[in-house]
Structures are given as C-alpha cells and as structure tokens.
Amino acid sequence: MSQVPAGEGPGLRELKKLATREAVRAAAVRLAVRDGIENVTVERIAEAAEVSLRTFFNHFSSKEDAVFAAAESRAAELVAEFRRRPGGESPLQALREAAMVVLDRDDALGRDHLAALRLLRRAPSLLARQMVVLTEQEDALAAAAAERFGTAAAERFGTAAAERLGTDDGRFPQLWAAVVLAALRIALDRWLAESTAAPDPGRLRAEIDDALTHLAGGLDPRT
Amino acid sequence: MSQVPAGEGPGLRELKKLATREAVRAAAVRLAVRDGIENVTVERIAEAAEVSLRTFFNHFSSKEDAVFAAAESRAAELVAEFRRRPGGESPLQALREAAMVVLDRDDALGRDHLAALRLLRRAPSLLARQMVVLTEQEDALAAAAAERFGTAAAERFGTAAAERLGTDDGRFPQLWAAVVLAALRIALDRWLAESTAAPDPGRLRAEIDDALTHLAGGLDPRT
DNA sequence: ACACTCGTTGCACGACGTGCAGCCACTTTC
DNA sequence: GAAAGTGGCTGCACGTCGTGCAACGAGTGT
Incomplete structure (x- = not known):
C-alpha cells in the first residue's frame, strides 16, 4: 500500500485519535445547537459521530x-x-x-x-x-x-x-x-x-x- | 391532644417540611465535610437525615x-x-x-x-x-x-x-x-x-x- | 366527622460515568 | 518484512443520578 512520506510528526494513530475527537466534538455542538443540550443524550452524540458510547467518554467526561x-x-x-x-x-x-x-x-x-x-x-x-x-x-x-x-x-x-x-x-x-x-x-x-x-x-x-x-x-x- | 395555640403563622405541616429540609441540608454538609462531597452518595445523605431517597430529591435536585x-x-x-x-x-x-x-x-x-x-x-x-x-x-x-x-x-x-x-x-x-x-x-x-x-x-x-x-x-x- | 391538601414514600425507568477485558490497527524493534 | 508491543476502540457490567407516577397518611378547613 501507499506509504506515509515520513511526516515524522504526530503519526497516523495520533491523527486518527484527534480526528475522532474532533468528530465527536463537532457532533456534540451541532446536536446541542439544534435541539438544546438538555434534549441531547450522549448516546445520540456518539451515534452521530459514528463512535461507540464508550469512546465518547474516552475523550470527554460529559456532553x-x-x-x-x-x-x-x-x-x-x-x-x-x-x-x-x-x-x-x-x-x-x-x-x-x-x-x-x-x-x-x-x-x-x-x-x-x-x-x-x-x-x-x-x-x-x-x-x-x-x-x-x-x-x-x-x-x-x-x-x-x-x-x-x-x-x-x-x-x-x-x-x-x-x-x-x-x-x-x-x-x-x-x-x-x-x-x-x-x-x-x-x-x-x-x-x-x-x-x-x-x-x-x-x-x-x-x-x-x-x-x-x-x-x-x-x-x-x-x- | 394538645392544641396549637393558634400561632397563625406557618402551620404545623409547613414547619415539618422545613424541619426535614433543614435536616437533609445539615446532613449533606456534615457528610460532605467529613468524607469529601465526591465520596458521599445521595442515598447516604438521605439515610443520615432519616428520610427516603425520593424525599431528598423533593427538596434538592442534587447534593x-x-x-x-x-x-x-x-x-x-x-x-x-x-x-x-x-x-x-x-x-x-x-x-x-x-x-x-x-x-x-x-x-x-x-x-x-x-x-x-x-x-x-x-x-x-x-x-x-x-x-x-x-x-x-x-x-x-x-x-x-x-x-x-x-x-x-x-x-x-x-x-x-x-x-x-x-x-x-x-x-x-x-x-x-x-x-x-x-x-x-x-x-x-x-x-x-x-x-x-x-x-x-x-x-x-x-x-x-x-x-x-x-x-x-x-x-x-x-x- | 368529613372531605381535602400536600409532604413523604416506593417503584420503575432512562441517562450518566467508570472499571475492566478483548480486539485489532498502528508502531517499534530486530 | 515479520514478530513483539503499544494504545485506541468497543462491549459489558455496575453503581449512581434524577424524574414521573401512584399510593399512603398526617395535617387542614368546613
């Protein structure tokens, strides 16, 4: 497969981690703006970000x-x-x-x-x-x-x-x-x-x- | 039985309500000071105040x-x-x-x-x-x-x-x-x-x- | 004495937040 | 480039939180 051009920096794994974190954060804001944060469950945020509930809590301890x-x-x-x-x-x-x-x-x-x-x-x-x-x-x-x-x-x-x-x-x-x-x-x-x-x-x-x-x-x- | 001398004010029921509320509050503070609020459950506070868990939440929405x-x-x-x-x-x-x-x-x-x-x-x-x-x-x-x-x-x-x-x-x-x-x-x-x-x-x-x-x-x- | 009000209680339920163990993609080492 | 490892993602279990609902009974007005 293609090889990473030795960017040396964060590393692919780290990048993926940040990507999911950002995806979760964005989903949280989007849903909270749309429905009001009280009416959004963590489960729905995780769902929107396409991660598991547990993963959400690995990045944030609450909405x-x-x-x-x-x-x-x-x-x-x-x-x-x-x-x-x-x-x-x-x-x-x-x-x-x-x-x-x-x-x-x-x-x-x-x-x-x-x-x-x-x-x-x-x-x-x-x-x-x-x-x-x-x-x-x-x-x-x-x-x-x-x-x-x-x-x-x-x-x-x-x-x-x-x-x-x-x-x-x-x-x-x-x-x-x-x-x-x-x-x-x-x-x-x-x-x-x-x-x-x-x-x-x-x-x-x-x-x-x-x-x-x-x-x-x-x-x-x-x- | 004895009769209330027509104090006219709050009424017995109201007084009892305030008494339980105060008992719950005092118990909460006492336990939180002793063990740190993170280590105290609402259930233990209710227990200490000798009220049910549900009654706690009737007066306060959280510790x-x-x-x-x-x-x-x-x-x-x-x-x-x-x-x-x-x-x-x-x-x-x-x-x-x-x-x-x-x-x-x-x-x-x-x-x-x-x-x-x-x-x-x-x-x-x-x-x-x-x-x-x-x-x-x-x-x-x-x-x-x-x-x-x-x-x-x-x-x-x-x-x-x-x-x-x-x-x-x-x-x-x-x-x-x-x-x-x-x-x-x-x-x-x-x-x-x-x-x-x-x-x-x-x-x-x-x-x-x-x-x-x-x-x-x-x-x-x-x- | 009677009906009424309302604080207390138990029950059920959904949501929250964490510890734990397995899986597997990515990483390092040789 | 293959083997050993690191670490993020996932499911599961569990205790806690907070609320709606209905029943009970002590206090209240007639």
Missing part, C-alpha cells in the same frame, strides 16, 4: 466537556498571549491586545465556535461547567499578571517595590485577574446578546474596550 | 444543591441589603455596608456555614454549581445598581443624565455587578485560605475593604 472544549483552549490562548505582550504596555492594555490577537485567529469567530459560545449563555449545565474553567483561567492569569507587575515595578522602583506590588501574597494579581475576566465575560455576553445574526467583530472590540476603560477609570460612579 | 442552599440564600440577602442602603452612599460604599450587615447576622459565620463555604473552594462539582448562582446574583445586583445609579444621577443632574448613566442599555450596571461580585468572591476566597482554624471576622472585613478600595482606585497599576 458539557465536549461542547466546551473549544472555548477552553481559547481561554488558555488568551493567557499565553497576555504573557507574550511587551512589558511596555500597561496591564489592561496588554490584556486588550491579547484579546484582540486571539479574536483575530481564523477560527475564533467561525460559525462553529460562535454557535458553541451562544450555547454557553443559555444552558445552566454549561454555565456550571464554565466556573471550573474560569477559576483555572483566573489562577493562570493571576500568575502571569504577578510576573508582569513584579518586573514592571522592579524596573521602575527596584526590587523592594516589586515584592510589595507584584507578589504581596498574590493578593492583588488574583483580584485583578478575577475582575478583568469578569469584565471580559460581560463584554462577550453583551456582544452575543446584541448580535442576533450578523457577527460583527468590530462591535466586540468596542465592547471590550468599553469594559476595560471603565475598569481603568474606577468603579464608584458617585464620586 | 450540590443541598450544600449550596445556605450560601444561595445569603447571596440573595446581600442584594436585598444593598437595595436597602440609603442613596447618600456611593455604590461601593453601599455594597460594603451591605456585606457587613450580612456578615453580622448571627448564623452567617457559624461553624456550619463556614464549613460549607470551605467546601465550595475545593470540589469542582460545587465550583460548577456556583456559576449558576453567581449569574443570577449578578443580574439581581445589576438591576439594583441600575436603579441606584439612575436615581442618584436624577437627583443631581436630572432625568436625562439618569437615563444615560443608569440604564444605558443596562450595560454599565451589569459590568459593575460582575466586577464587584468577582472582587467579593476573591476577598472571601482569600480569607478562607488564610484562616485555617480561627475564623476572624475582622480579617474578612479588611479583605473586603482592601478589594473594594482597589476597585475604586482603578485597575491599571502601571498608569
């Missing part, structure tokens, strides 16, 4: 897991991108740019992922799953922010200030991460709510900018 | 629900208390005072509730459940905040300004609520992490004040 897979990896990308931003940018600036970079990925706003995102707003079971991802993302972002705060402060005021501001028992970075992610979540939510049919990336950028601007300015409007 | 019941009602109290704060206080001030009032309730920091709160930080399944409550709380707080912003602005600048700032498509209040609750969550989390044995309400107050102060001051430390 929610399957639908969430894409969003989860994007969340990780955001943090990675944030780490990559130059130190010259302020924290909120860096976060904004990181978000924009992730949004500019080809598939980020594709129909498939968009449909999955819309699902997250409705179903309680998906909302629930979100919290686990959210806290992990918070911790990762907090760690990244701590480094950024630390090095930035060190450059300007020396190591002592860095210790105070950057680490500070990890108190402030954690707060910052939680608050900032909450803002992004609301921005995304707003955008999903307003754009019924036509996905307008420009509006999403505006929403994000708006939210982050409010954060920078302080949140006690009376004063 | 998580039972453990969460207390925290959920406290969340609602916070919003109610926030609504009750005088208009003279700034939003963050009002929220702070509301939080303090809720904390001052006799049972708020009791051993039982405290143990339940500690559980919420660990188990993924409880973390998940948290998100549903969080979004509901966000919506409620956003609505309350919108009113507050609206009336405050109306008193000072007239109705036009109120419409802009208060409603504004509900954009800002929603953001404010999400961000503020994220901050409170982190404050509570921090406090639970640091106080291993001795529950020190003073420290919690300090954590809350610290978090809210950061919010008021803006969250872009570089600038």
Whole structure:
C-alpha cells in the first residue's frame, strides 16, 4: 500500500485519535445547537459521530466537556498571549491586545465556535461547567499578571517595590485577574446578546474596550 | 391532644417540611465535610437525615444543591441589603455596608456555614454549581445598581443624565455587578485560605475593604 | 366527622460515568 | 518484512443520578 512520506510528526494513530475527537466534538455542538443540550443524550452524540458510547467518554467526561472544549483552549490562548505582550504596555492594555490577537485567529469567530459560545449563555449545565474553567483561567492569569507587575515595578522602583506590588501574597494579581475576566465575560455576553445574526467583530472590540476603560477609570460612579 | 395555640403563622405541616429540609441540608454538609462531597452518595445523605431517597430529591435536585442552599440564600440577602442602603452612599460604599450587615447576622459565620463555604473552594462539582448562582446574583445586583445609579444621577443632574448613566442599555450596571461580585468572591476566597482554624471576622472585613478600595482606585497599576 | 391538601414514600425507568477485558490497527524493534 | 508491543476502540457490567407516577397518611378547613 501507499506509504506515509515520513511526516515524522504526530503519526497516523495520533491523527486518527484527534480526528475522532474532533468528530465527536463537532457532533456534540451541532446536536446541542439544534435541539438544546438538555434534549441531547450522549448516546445520540456518539451515534452521530459514528463512535461507540464508550469512546465518547474516552475523550470527554460529559456532553458539557465536549461542547466546551473549544472555548477552553481559547481561554488558555488568551493567557499565553497576555504573557507574550511587551512589558511596555500597561496591564489592561496588554490584556486588550491579547484579546484582540486571539479574536483575530481564523477560527475564533467561525460559525462553529460562535454557535458553541451562544450555547454557553443559555444552558445552566454549561454555565456550571464554565466556573471550573474560569477559576483555572483566573489562577493562570493571576500568575502571569504577578510576573508582569513584579518586573514592571522592579524596573521602575527596584526590587523592594516589586515584592510589595507584584507578589504581596498574590493578593492583588488574583483580584485583578478575577475582575478583568469578569469584565471580559460581560463584554462577550453583551456582544452575543446584541448580535442576533450578523457577527460583527468590530462591535466586540468596542465592547471590550468599553469594559476595560471603565475598569481603568474606577468603579464608584458617585464620586 | 394538645392544641396549637393558634400561632397563625406557618402551620404545623409547613414547619415539618422545613424541619426535614433543614435536616437533609445539615446532613449533606456534615457528610460532605467529613468524607469529601465526591465520596458521599445521595442515598447516604438521605439515610443520615432519616428520610427516603425520593424525599431528598423533593427538596434538592442534587447534593450540590443541598450544600449550596445556605450560601444561595445569603447571596440573595446581600442584594436585598444593598437595595436597602440609603442613596447618600456611593455604590461601593453601599455594597460594603451591605456585606457587613450580612456578615453580622448571627448564623452567617457559624461553624456550619463556614464549613460549607470551605467546601465550595475545593470540589469542582460545587465550583460548577456556583456559576449558576453567581449569574443570577449578578443580574439581581445589576438591576439594583441600575436603579441606584439612575436615581442618584436624577437627583443631581436630572432625568436625562439618569437615563444615560443608569440604564444605558443596562450595560454599565451589569459590568459593575460582575466586577464587584468577582472582587467579593476573591476577598472571601482569600480569607478562607488564610484562616485555617480561627475564623476572624475582622480579617474578612479588611479583605473586603482592601478589594473594594482597589476597585475604586482603578485597575491599571502601571498608569 | 368529613372531605381535602400536600409532604413523604416506593417503584420503575432512562441517562450518566467508570472499571475492566478483548480486539485489532498502528508502531517499534530486530 | 515479520514478530513483539503499544494504545485506541468497543462491549459489558455496575453503581449512581434524577424524574414521573401512584399510593399512603398526617395535617387542614368546613
């Protein structure tokens, strides 16, 4: 038979594994969008993806897991991108740019992922799953922010200030991460709510900018 | 037999219902604390509370629900208390005072509730459940905040300004609520992490004040 | 005392999620 | 290129979850 041209990379077996995983994920999203995730059984998803029930659970531990897979990896990308931003940018600036970079990925706003995102707003079971991802993302972002705060402060005021501001028992970075992610979540939510049919990336950028601007300015409007 | 002195209130049947509900809840928390919630079955909880399995599900739709019941009602109290704060206080001030009032309730920091709160930080399944409550709380707080912003602005600048700032498509209040609750969550989390044995309400107050102060001051430390 | 309401209970059933063992396509080694 | 191995797919069994339904009986209003 034909021989693999020594691609050297993942290997055929691994490719097949990823293919089935992707097939299962896509089937899960498609059925969940069509019927609502509550009305879809794992068995039907497996059937649609032409795998056994057991195989489904070999890749995902629940329907929610399957639908969430894409969003989860994007969340990780955001943090990675944030780490990559130059130190010259302020924290909120860096976060904004990181978000924009992730949004500019080809598939980020594709129909498939968009449909999955819309699902997250409705179903309680998906909302629930979100919290686990959210806290992990918070911790990762907090760690990244701590480094950024630390090095930035060190450059300007020396190591002592860095210790105070950057680490500070990890108190402030954690707060910052939680608050900032909450803002992004609301921005995304707003955008999903307003754009019924036509996905307008420009509006999403505006929403994000708006939210982050409010954060920078302080949140006690009376004063 | 003896006759009820016409208390007029809840009625005996209603009281019994609440009693079983509370017994089930307490049993759930007790067992979850002792063995970890993953290792506790609903059947064992029902057994410990001396009710049937079916009765458990008549009151709660899952273990998580039972453990969460207390925290959920406290969340609602916070919003109610926030609504009750005088208009003279700034939003963050009002929220702070509301939080303090809720904390001052006799049972708020009791051993039982405290143990339940500690559980919420660990188990993924409880973390998940948290998100549903969080979004509901966000919506409620956003609505309350919108009113507050609206009336405050109306008193000072007239109705036009109120419409802009208060409603504004509900954009800002929603953001404010999400961000503020994220901050409170982190404050509570921090406090639970640091106080291993001795529950020190003073420290919690300090954590809350610290978090809210950061919010008021803006969250872009570089600038 | 009578009829009525409604919380509790048992039963049945579909769905969920995991451990285990066999099968076989792919992979590595010689 | 054949033999030994690795690892993904599959079926099966089992315990748990959560809900609909009907019966029972304690509490309630007339």
